[in-house]
Amino acid sequence: MQIKLNRIGNNGFGKDFKQEQNQNLDTIENAFNNIQIDPSNITFLDRVDALDPQKKIKASALFDTVQTNHFNERTVTNDFYLVEGKPMASPGNCYSDYIQVVPGSDVWATRLLTIDGGGMYDINLNYVQKITGNSSNVLKIPSNIHYIRINISPSISPLSSFMVVYGLTPPSTYRDYHVGKINGLRVDTDHLDGTLLPEQMSDVEILNMFDPTTVAKDTYVTNNGSIIFSSGITLSRYIKVKSGELIGASHKYESQGGYYTSEKKWMKQITLTESETGWFTETVPAGAEFVRVNVLNSALTTYMLTKSSKKPTVYSPYRIRPKWLRNKAEIPIVQPEQLAGIEVLNLFDDSVATKEAISNTGVISPSEIIKLSRLIVVNTGETLGCNYNYAQPGVFLDDEQRWIKKIDFAEVEPGWFATTVPENARYIRVNVVISNIPNYILKKSTVKPKGYVPYGFQIPWAIMTTNKLLGLLVATFGDSITWLDGKTVPEYDNGNAVIKGYQYYMRKAGAIVDNFGHSGATIARSGISGVGCILDDIKAQDVTKYEIITIAGGTNDVGQNVNFGVIGVEEDTNFDETTTFGALRAAIEYIRSKNPKCRIYICTPIRSGRDTRPSAKMEEVSEGIRKIAKMYSCPLIDMLVESGIGKGNYATFLYDLLHPNNDGFQAMGEYFVGQMLAK
Numbered sequence: 001m002q003i004k005l006n007r008i009g010n011n012g013f014g015k016d017f018k019q020e021q022n023q024n025l026d027t028i029e030n031a032f033n034n035i036q037i038d039p040s041n042i043t044f045l046d047r048v049d050a051l052d053p054q055k056k057i058k059a060s061a062l063f064d065t066v067q068t069n070h071f072n073e074r075t076v077t078n079d080f081y082l083v084e085g086k087p088m089a090s091p092g093n094c095y096s097d098y099i100q101v102v103p104g105s106d107v108w109a110t111r112l113l114t115i116d117g118g119g120m121y122d123i124n125l126n127y128v129q130k131i132t133g134n135s136s137n138v139l140k141i142p143s144n145i146h147y148i149r150i151n152i153s154p155s156i157s158p159l160s161s162f163m164v165v166y167g168l169t170p171p172s173t174y175r176d177y178h179v180g181k182i183n184g185l186r187v188d189t190d191h192l193d194g195t196l197l198p199e200q201m202s203d204v205e206i207l208n209m210f211d212p213t214t215v216a217k218d219t220y221v222t223n224n225g226s227i228i229f230s231s232g233i234t235l236s237r238y239i240k241v242k243s244g245e246l247i248g249a250s251h252k253y254e255s256q257g258g259y260y261t262s263e264k265k266w267m268k269q270i271t272l273t274e275s276e277t278g279w280f281t282e283t284v285p286a287g288a289e290f291v292r293v294n295v296l297n298s299a300l301t302t303y304m305l306t307k308s309s310k311k312p313t314v315y316s317p318y319r320i321r322p323k324w325l326r327n328k329a330e331i332p333i334v335q336p337e338q339l340a341g342i343e344v345l346n347l348f349d350d351s352v353a354t355k356e357a358i359s360n361t362g363v364i365s366p367s368e369i370i371k372l373s374r375l376i377v378v379n380t381g382e383t384l385g386c387n388y389n390y391a392q393p394g395v396f397l398d399d400e401q402r403w404i405k406k407i408d409f410a411e412v413e414p415g416w417f418a419t420t421v422p423e424n425a426r427y428i429r430v431n432v433v434i435s436n437i438p439n440y441i442l443k444k445s446t447v448k449p450k451g452y453v454p455y456g457f458q459i460p461w462a463i464m465t466t467n468k469l470l471g472l473l474v475a476t477f478g479d480s481i482t483w484l485d486g487k488t489v490p491e492y493d494n495g496n497a498v499i500k501g502y503q504y505y506m507r508k509a510g511a512i513v514d515n516f517g518h519s520g521a522t523i524a525r526s527g528i529s530g531v532g533c534i535l536d537d538i539k540a541q542d543v544t545k546y547e548i549i550t551i552a553g554g555t556n557d558v559g560q561n562v563n564f565g566v567i568g569v570e571e572d573t574n575f576d577e578t579t580t581f582g583a584l585r586a587a588i589e590y591i592r593s594k595n596p597k598c599r600i601y602i603c604t605p606i607r608s609g610r611d612t613r614p615s616a617k618m619e620e621v622s623e624g625i626r627k628i629a630k631m632y633s634c635p636l637i638d639m640l641v642e643s644g645i646g647k648g649n650y651a652t653f654l655y656d657l658l659h660p661n662n663d664g665f666q667a668m669g670e671y672f673v674g675q676m677l678a679k
Contacts, residue, residue: 068175070099070166071109071150073159074264077227081151085119085127086218087229092155098125098147099164107139108165109150111157118150124213138168209239210293210305211318220294221258225266232297238264238290239305245284248311249293250304252280257293264290279311301361301405314423317403337377337444342457347376347442348432349455357431362395362403371434375401375427376442382421384409384428386442389417394430401427416448438486438498451512454504468677470510473545476503476517477538477587478552481606481659483517492655500662505669509677511548516541523553524562524583531560535583535590544595548676551587552603552639554580554621555658559612564620567627581624588632601676602629604640606668609650609657635679643668 075097081090095118101107117131117139123146131139131148139148152162161174212234220233227235238260241247249256249272256270267288272280284291295303302315337344353371358364364372375397378384386393389409396404404425409417421428432440439452450473476482485501492499503513521532534553543549557564557580565579575589576582584602591600604622607615622640629636639645644667645653645660653664660668 067177068165068171069163069177071096071162071164072177073162074177076152076159080227080229081116082119082130082149083116084130085121087216087227089229093151093153094159095152096148096150096164098149101141101145101148102166103141103143103145105141105166106168107141107148108137108163108168108170109139110137110162110164110170111152112137112139113151113153116151118148120145121147121149123147125215127217137170206307207312207316208304208306208318210236210295210303212295212300212303213318215295215300217297220255221292223255223258223269225258225269234295234297234300236293236295236305238292241284241288241291241307243284243286243288245307246281246309247284247291248275248279248281248304248306248308250278250280250302250311250315251295251299253294253296255294257291259285259288260290260292261287262289275309276311279309281309315405316398316424319400319402337457344443345453345456347444347455348373348430348437348440350437351455353432353437357392358395358429360392360395360406362397369434370431371437373428373430373432373442375429378421378425378428378444380421380423380425382444383418383446384421384442385412385416385418385445385448386430386440387415387417387448388432388436388440390431390433392431394428396422396425397427397429398424399426412446413448416446418446434498435488438500438504449512451514452507453510453512454507456508456510469506469548469673472511472547474503474506474511474513474548474550475541475543475546476506476513476515476550476552477534478517478550478603479521479534479556480517480519481555482515482552483519484659484665485515485517492659492661497662499665500669501665502669502672504665505673506676509673514546520556521553522556522560522562522580523551523587524557524565524580525577526557526560526562527578528560531556533583535577535587538587539590543591543598546595546598548599548601549591549595550601550603550637551584552637553584553605554625555605555608555613555618558605558614558617558621559610564624567624567631570631580621581628584625584628585632588628588634592632600632600634601637601679602634603637603672606639606643606645606660606664607647607650609654613658635675637672637675639668639671643671 076094077087077097078094079089079091080087080095081093082088082095087095098121112131112133114133114135117133119130120128120142122128122144125147128145129142131150141148150164152159163170163175165171214237216227216235218229218231218233219227219235220230221227221235236257241259252272252274256272258269259267261267268285270282270291270293272282275281293305304312304315306312337347350371352374355367355370356364356372357367357370358372373394378396384407386409389411392406393409394407396407398404405422407419407428407430409419412418430442441449441452443449476485482501482503484499485503487499488495488497489499501515503515506513516537518532518534518537520530521534521537523534525533525535534551538549538551556562563579565576565581567581568575568585572585575586577586588600588602591598602625604625605618607613607618618640622638626636626638645664650657653660653667655661655664
């Protein structure tokens with residue numbers, strides 16, 4: 001950056017005056033000419049430590065000494081006091097604009113009122129607590145406070161001598177607001193001192209100038225410039241404009257706001273007129289440098305203010321888009337959903353989801369019951385569908401990953417909810433209740449899937465013909481070990497962990513699984529009160545629609561001392577369904593009578609570390625199950641001898657010496673799927 005300033009010649013004010021002013025001009029010129037700025041490199045100001053945490057230019061980037069007085073008499077609100085953070089009419093008094101402070105520090109003020117000294121605010125300018133004087137001029141800033149506003153009685157403490165200073169000790173003499181080392185040079189706060197406004201940047205597209213995080217809440221400006229307290233209305237910050245510019249807004253009120261001079265003095269009211277349906281415009285009058293607008297609280301998330309005569313096609317939150325700044329959507333991190341020629345089976349990836357929740361307005365907070373998805377890439381006009389519609393389902397984000405709006409799902413068929421991606425949306429993030437994760441599906445479709453499939457994508461040209469499970473509809477019948485899939489139980493990880501049963505691994509292999517597990521059930525119709533029967537569970541379902549059915553049981557037949565019965569011979573047509581072997585044969589014959597093409601996988605039970613499941617009885621029931629599977633030419637899944645769960649690792653794989661934990665189910669599931677693919 002290079003500038004050249006004209007020096008003062010002979011002007012009648014004397015040699016000393018001329019020399020002092022020319023030295024000041026030398027200092028200004030050297031300061032600017034020593035700043036090397038590459039306009040294409042937006043990280044420059046960060047590297048030279050010229051930006052504060054709010055990304056505003058520091059005064060120290062331009063001057064050798066830091067700002068001393070942080071009170072600006074030009075931005076006070078006259079004839080009002082702050083009481084519990086709200087403006088209250090108080091003729092002759094005033095309160096300051098927001099003054100940024102350092103959490104945990106000390107601030108000295110010319111005078112702090114004893115009862116209602118003003119207000120303290122968090123980093124988002126939300127009111128936290130009032131200022132109470134303590135017979136001293138020093139204010140202790142709590143650790144959660146980033147801004148203050150101070151009540152002032154000008155009749156006691158004139159504004160022209162009022163100061164707010166960082167630290168415990170005031171300067172020996174009064175310091176004007178924003179005076180640096182260059183004597184007599186006053187810098188306008190809205191240009192160089194640290195509050196460069198986004199709308200002042202060149203080569204940017206202004207999407208929305210209204211920032212709901214920097215407003216004066218429950219306040220509005222009247223048509224004659226008075227600031228009035230009114231619940232339900234919000235007043236914007238001073239927004240920089242230029243004479244002759246056109247401004248447009250999405251709402252029009254009886255009191256729309258006003259124009260201000262460069263000194264932020266009231267000029268005149270805003271008089272927007274409707275230029276097209278739902279869009280109101282006006283040309284900025286001569287002499288106006290700022291505008292403030294009134295917005296109803298109910299419209300804070302829909303109000304738009306731009307420098308355009310054209311109504312936006314979709315709402316955009318407060319932001320600008322630098323034309324020279326590469327947006328985040330262009331960063332070359334390719335997500336699977338961006339690949340062409342693939343079918344998205346499920347967009348929700350639990351492995352990268354975090355224990356957080358995002359509100360309908362885009363605020364992220366920690367959560368113990370919800371997981372938040374990664375950024376999922378979407379395109380305008382696409383359809384999204386899912387099988388859960390929460391009160392806070394998730395949000396759309398733009399290409400800068402900024403909040404646009406809540407996702408509004410609508411039911412398109414029972415148990416399936418869909419929405420269309422709005423204009424300007426580039427990402428979504430969805431909330432999923434942790435207990436729903438084993439069943440949650442999110443995909444780009446209005447058609448409800450046949451069943452749950454985990455996170456994954458189908459690449460047609462990469463599908464192996466040996467993958468027999470891909471897309472097949474599977475029904476699993478069994479006892480509690482089958483039932484546990486997708487459940488939480490207090491005995492396992494205090495109910496915090498969702499159990500991924502062996503069916504999870506079938507889904508990973510591409511199968512669509514319906515689970516009909518029945519906790520406590522035996523294969524036989526035992527007649528014991530409260531004990532279910534796997535045979536009855538099979539007969540209760542429509543087995544004709546399944547391409548694969550699995551039957552896994554026997555451990556409860558041992559635990560309940562059920563009569564195993566006899567295996568019999570192939571020619572038998574009548575079976576004792578009160579016995580284990582008779583009920584298993586009856587189940588197979590029932591399925592074959594309804595769906596003869598269905599492939600039936602028969603499973604022996606896993607071993608148990610409990611005394612109620614002695615190894616000899618477990619082997620006896622398993623041997624009968626093996627013989628029956630062979631008799632009917634059903635593929636056998638021999639969990640008892642090949643699952644990897646046995647003596648020496650019960651505590652590792654079984655959370656209660658009977659039921660598998662997630663490690664145990666992984667051992668079972670990988671073996672199960674391997675056998676299904678091989679047989």
